[in-house]
Amino acid sequence: MSGRRGIVAGGNWIIDHVKVIDSWPAQDTLVSILQQTSSNGGSPYNVLKALSRLGAGYPLAGVGLVGDDADGDAIRADCAANRIDTAGLTAMAGVATSYTDVMTVKEGGRRTFFHQRGANALLGPEHFDFTTTTARHFHLGYLLLLDRLDQLENGRPRAAEVLARARAAGLSTSVDCVSEASDRFRRVILPVLPEVDLLFANDFEAEKLTGLSLRHDGVIDATAVGAAAQALLRQGVRGWVIIHFPEACYAASAEGAGHWQPSVRLPAAEIAGASGAGDALAAGVLHGWHEGWPMSECLRLGVCAAASSLRHPTCSEGIRPVAECLILAERHGFYSAPA
Numbered sequence: 050m051s052g053r054r055g056i057v058a059g060g061n062w063i064i065d066h067v068k069v070i071d072s073w074p075a076q077d078t079l080v081s082i083l084q085q086t087s088s089n090g091g092s093p094y095n096v097l098k099a100l101s102r103l104g105a106g107y108p109l110a111g112v113g114l115v116g117d118d119a120d121g122d123a124i125r126a127d128c129a130a131n132r133i134d135t136a137g138l139t140a141m142a143g144v145a146t147s148y149t150d151v152m153t154v155k156e157g158g159r160r161t162f163f164h165q166r167g168a169n170a171l172l173g174p175e176h177f178d179f180t181t182t183t184a185r186h187f188h189l190g191y192l193l194l195l196d197r198l199d200q201l202e203n204g205r206p207r208a209a210e211v212l213a214r215a216r217a218a219g220l221s222t223s224v225d226c227v228s229e230a231s232d233r234f235r236r237v238i239l240p241v242l243p244e245v246d247l248l249f250a251n252d253f254e255a256e257k258l259t260g261l262s263l264r265h266d267g268v269i270d271a272t273a274v275g276a277a278a279q280a281l282l283r284q285g286v287r288g289w290v291i292i293h294f295p296e297a298c299y300a301a302s303a304e305g306a307g308h309w310q311p312s313v314r315l316p317a318a319e320i321a322g323a324s325g326a327g328d329a330l331a332a333g334v335l336h337g338w339h340e341g342w343p344m345s346e347c348l349r350l351g352v353c354a355a356a357s358s359l360r361h362p363t364c365s366e367g368i369r370p371v372a373e374c375l376i377l378a379e380r381h382g383f384y385s386a387p388a
Contacts, residue, residue, distance in 0.1 A: 325364025
């Protein structure tokens with residue numbers, strides 16, 4: 050892979066309509082919208098834009114479906130402004146570009162998503178072509194939110210076919226899934242893991258995938274996290290399992306390595322919203338992975354990129370170049386590692 054350069058990302062392309070509200074309402078009650086913006090959303094869009102804003106000096110390319118509409122035009126224009134190749138981003142006539150209403154509570158930045166699947170529901174294996182790419186890595190997300198790729202064929206999700214073709218073409222692979230309140234995790238995610246080099250999962254997703262509780266009395270249980278990572282490695286992940294929380298992230302490798310990286314101790318007054326923080330972390334890790342960094346350095350950039358993202362209510366506008374993200378750690382320090 051030494052001669053290959055670049056990251057291709059495919060999956061959900063979404064316009065996020067982010068609304069900052071003063072509090073979360075009870076059923077049938079009213080709250081005020083304090084601020085609203087529209088911006089990028091979805092795993093490939095967020096990761097690629099984050100990589101661009103980090104200053105990645107290698108090719109970036111997207112694969113997916115949008116509608117032949119104003120939101121689709123906006124996505125392509127934004128990609129062009131962020132040097133993301135959209136040759137693999139197809140506009141579908143008669144189908145709406147996917148969108149999400151993101152309701153973000155001002156205090157603390159917690160968010161809730163109301164999603165319209167749109168064109169993303171039609172994305173299938175036929176839309177991915179790795180025969181001519183010279184990229185080094187392929188990222189796919191979000192599983193559980195890609196209707197056709199989540200479908201089982203002979204007991205195997207169609208996403209596994211896409212990942213296997215990417216690997217056969219010489220790319221390393223990573224996946225991310227969505228935090229869906231369902232029982233589909235093991236059925237849809239576990240069968241694809243033998244085709245995955247890096248698996249990203251937050252604590253909720255890791256619990257759904259393994260059946261293990263990763264917190265006790267609200268505190269991260271480091272032993273349980275390690276056990277969850279090992280359980281996912283046994284399911285076939287080829288390289289690293291990366292489990293992330295608001296407080297920290299943990300990476301475990303198929304070769305027996307393990308690394309904790311606490312999050313940046315960003316002051317609450319600087320947190321504007323948590324939308325896209327997980328994708329920003331993934332982008333930081335993938336940048337380091339692409340550049341051949343040790344995983345400990347990949348994780349450090351990942352949490353710093355996530356902290357940078359938190360300072361803006363949209364998914365990517367808060368992200369700064371690599372050096373500026375790393376300065377956040379020098380300025381604020383890290384939380385303590387889970388015991």
